[in-house]
Amino acid sequence: MTVQNKSSKRGRPRDYDPDTALAQAMAAFWDAGxxxxxxxxxxxxxxxxxxSLYAAFGDKRTLYGQALNRYHADARTALAEALSxxxxxxxxxxxxxxxxxxxxxxxxxxARGCFLIGTALTEAVLDTAARTMLRDALxxxxxxxxxxxxxxxxxxxxxxxxxxxxxxKLVSAVLHTLAIRSRAGEQRxxxxxxxxxxxxxxxxxxxxxSRVA
Amino acid sequence: MTVQNKSSKRGRPRDYDPDTALAQAMAAFWDAGxxxxxxxxxxxxxxxxxxSLYAAFGDKRTLYGQALNRYHADARTALAEALSxxxxxxxxxxxxxxxxxxxxxxxxxxARGCFLIGTALTEAVLDTAARTMLRDALxxxxxxxxxxxxxxxxxxxxxxxxxxxxxxKLVSAVLHTLAIRSRAGEQRxxxxxxxxxxxxxxxxxxxxxSRVA
DNA sequence: TGATTTTTATACCGTAGTGTATGAAAATCC
DNA sequence: GGATTTTCATACACTACGGTATAAAAATCA
Numbered sequence: 001m002t003v004q005n006k007s008s009k010r011g012r013p014r015d016y017d018p019d020t021a022l023a024q025a026m027a028a029f030w031d032a033g034x035x036x037x038x039x040x041x042x043x044x045x046x047x048x049x050x051x052s053l054y055a056a057f058g059d060k061r062t063l064y065g066q067a068l069n070r071y072h073a074d075a076r077t078a079l080a081e082a083l084s085x086x087x088x089x090x091x092x093x094x095x096x097x098x099x100x101x102x103x104x105x106x107x108x109x110x111a112r113g114c115f116l117i118g119t120a121l122t123e124a125v126l127d128t129a130a131r132t133m134l135r136d137a138l139x140x141x142x143x144x145x146x147x148x149x150x151x152x153x154x155x156x157x158x159x160x161x162x163x164x165x166x167x168x169k170l171v172s173a174v175l176h177t178l179a180i181r182s183r184a185g186e187q188r189x190x191x192x193x194x195x196x197x198x199x200x201x202x203x204x205x206x207x208x209x210s211r212v213a
Numbered sequence: 214m215t216v217q218n219k220s221s222k223r224g225r226p227r228d229y230d231p232d233t234a235l236a237q238a239m240a241a242f243w244d245a246g247x248x249x250x251x252x253x254x255x256x257x258x259x260x261x262x263x264x265s266l267y268a269a270f271g272d273k274r275t276l277y278g279q280a281l282n283r284y285h286a287d288a289r290t291a292l293a294e295a296l297s298x299x300x301x302x303x304x305x306x307x308x309x310x311x312x313x314x315x316x317x318x319x320x321x322x323x324a325r326g327c328f329l330i331g332t333a334l335t336e337a338v339l340d341t342a343a344r345t346m347l348r349d350a351l352x353x354x355x356x357x358x359x360x361x362x363x364x365x366x367x368x369x370x371x372x373x374x375x376x377x378x379x380x381x382k383l384v385s386a387v388l389h390t391l392a393i394r395s396r397a398g399e400q401r402x403x404x405x406x407x408x409x410x411x412x413x414x415x416x417x418x419x420x421x422x423s424r425v426a
Numbered sequence: 427t428g429a430t431t432t433t434t435a436t437a438c439c440g441t442a443g444t445g446t447a448t449g450a451a452a453a454t455c456c
Numbered sequence: 457g458g459a460t461t462t463t464c465a466t467a468c469a470c471t472a473c474g475g476t477a478t479a480a481a482a483a484t485c486a
Contacts, residue, residue: 011432012482033335035248039474049435050475060474112338117393122246122335124396125325135397166410173390173411177382180330180389183337184348197379198386201414224462225452251443262465264446273444 018056021046025057026067030112033119034064034130065129071115072137079144089152090203093171097195100175104182113183117176138172145171159205167202174198231269234259238270239280243325246332247277247343278342284328285350292357302365303416306384310408313388317395326396330389351385358384372418380415387411 024045029037039060043050057063082095105111112118116137124131146168153162178191237258242250252273256263270276295308318324325331329350337344358381366375391404 010430010484012434014433031338033246033248035246036335036339038472040472051436051477052434054475055433107338109338113334118334118338121326121331121393121396122249124398125244125320125322125331126249131396131398135394135399138394138397138399163410166406167414169390169407170387170411170414173386173407174383176393177386177389180334180393181348181351183334183344184351185337185344186348186351193379194382194386197376198383201380201383223454223460225464227463252445253443263444264466265464267445268463 016046016048016052016056021048021056022063022066022070025053025063026071026115029064029067029119030115031107031109034123065133068116068120068130068133072133072140075116075137076140076144079141083144083148085148085151089148089157090199092148093199093202094195097174097178097198100178101182101188101191101195104179105188111182111185111188114175114179117179118183141175142168142172145169158203171202174202229259229261229265229269234261234269235276235279235283238266238276239284239328242277242280242332243328244320244322247274247336278346281329281333281343281346285346285353288329288350289353289357292354296357296361298361298364302361302370303412305361306412306415307408310387310391310411313391314395314401314404314408317392318401324395324398324401327388327392330392331396354388355381355385358382371416384415387415 024047025042028042028045031037032041039050039053042048042063043053046053048056053063057066078099079096082099083092084095085092087095100114104113116134120130120134124134142165146164149158149162149164149167149171152158153160153164158167174194177194181191181194182188237260238255241255241258244250245254252263252266255261255276256266259266261269266276270279291312292309295312296305297308298305300308313327317326329347333343333347337347355378359377362371362375362377362380362384365371366373366377371380387407390407394404394407395401
C-alpha cells in the first residue's frame with residue numbers, strides 16, 4: 001500500500017473538503033432522518049454535485065453509515081474528555097450532560113437531539129447494520145460511564161455496594177431522555193432541571209446495608 | 214348533526230374494519246418509520262386498496278397522525294391501569310415497565326420499541342405537528358407518573374422531601390431508555406435488569422436532610 | 427505545448443411512489 | 457325489480473428520487 005501524502009498530485013484539484021462535506025451531509029440527515037433526506041438536499045448542503053458525492057462517499061446508504069461512524073467517533077472523544085478523572089463524579093457527569101445539551105440544541109432548524117438516536121433508531125428495525133452500529137455505540141457509552149463510576153466508587157465517592165454496570169446504564173438513560181426530549185421540542189431549561197435532579201439521585205449518598213434480612 | 218348509529222345503511226358494505234386497519238397501518242409505520250413506509254406496504258398490510266385508504270383516513274400524513282393518536286390513547290389507558298393505586302409504588306412501576314417491554318418486543322420483524330419514540334422522533338425536527346404530539350404525549354406520561362409518586366409520597370412510601378415532578382421525569386427516562394435500547398437490538402434480559410436497578414434507585418430510601426448547610 | 431489524469435458540470439434514465447380518475451360490484455330504497 | 461348510494465378494483469398520471477453517462481475543466485508530466 002503506497003502512502004498518499006496529502007492530496008494526489010495530478011488531475012483537477014477537489015473543490016471540497018471531505019471532512020466538512022461529511023459534516024454537512026450529516027447535518028442534512030440529522031434534520032430529516034435517513035429516508036426523508038434527498039441527495040439533492042445533501043448536494044445543496046455540501047455544495048458538491050451528485051457524481052462527486054458518489055465518488056467521495058459511495059451511495060446514499062454508505063454515506064449515511066459514514067456519518068453515523070463519524071458522529072460516534074466524535075461522541076467518544078467528547079465523552080472521554082468530559083469524564084475527566086480529575087473532577088468529582090458529579091461534576092464530570094454534569095459536564096457530559098451539558099456538552100450533550102449544547103449539541104442537541106445546536107440545530108439551525110431548532111433542537112435536533114442526538115444524531116444516532118434521532119435518525120438511526122427509526123432505521124434500526126429493518127436495517128441490520130444501522131441497528132448494530134446504534135447498539136454498539138450505546139454499549140460503548142455505557143462502558144465509559146461504568147469505568148468512570150468504578151473509579152469514583154474506589155475513591156469513596158459512592159457507596160461500596162454500588163453496582164457500576166447497573167448505575168452506568170441509568171446514567172445513560174438520563175442521556176437518552178435528554179436526546180428524546182430535546183428533539184421533541186422541550187425547553188432547554190426543563191432539561192437542565194432534569195440533569196440536576198438526576199445528578200441528585202445518582203450521586204446522593206444512600207443508606208448502606210439497607211437490605212433488611 | 215345526524216347521529217349515525219352503527220354503519221351507514223345504503224351502499225356496498227365496507228370490506229374492512231377501520232380499527233384493525235388503523236392498527237395494521239400503524240404496524241407498517243412502526244417497523245419502517247414514516248418516510249420509508251410506502252402506501253403499497255400499508256395497502257398490503259391492511260388489505261385495503263389505495264382509494265379505500267384515502268376515503269377512510271385521508272392522505273399518508275393524516276393516516277400517520279391518526280396512528281400516533283391511537284397509540285397515545287392506548288398508552289394512556291395502559292398506563293392508568295398499570296399505575297394502580299392499590300399496589301406499592303415499586304410494584305406499580307414494575308408493571309408499567311413490564312407492560313412496556315412486552316409491547317416493545319412484540320414486533321414480528323424483531324423488537325421495535327415505542328412507536329412514538331421510534332418513528333415520530335425522526336420527524337419531529339421538520340414536522341411541527343408530529344413534534345407537538347410527541348412532546349405532549351411525553352408530558353402527559355410524566356404527569357401520570359408525577360401524580361402517582363405524589364400519592365406514594367403522601368402514603369409514606371417515599372421521603373417527604375421527594376420532588377414528585379423531578380422524580381417522575383426520571384421514571385420516564387427509564388421508559389425512554391427501554392424504548393431506545395429495545396429497538397437498538399438489546400436483549401430483553403438486559404432491559405429487565407435495568408428495570409430492577411432503576412426501581413432500586415428510585416424506590417430505595419434515602420438519607421433525609423442530607424443537605425449540609 | 428500537448429498528453430494524461432482527476433474532478434466538476436449537465437443532462438439523462440429508469441423506477442418507485444403519491445394521489446386520483448373511472449367503472450364495476452354490492453348493498454338499500456321505492 | 458329498477459334506481460340510487462356507497463365501496464371496491466384497476467389503471468393511470470405526475471412527480472420526485474437515486475444513480476449514471478458524457479463531456480468540459482483544471483491540474484501535472486514530459
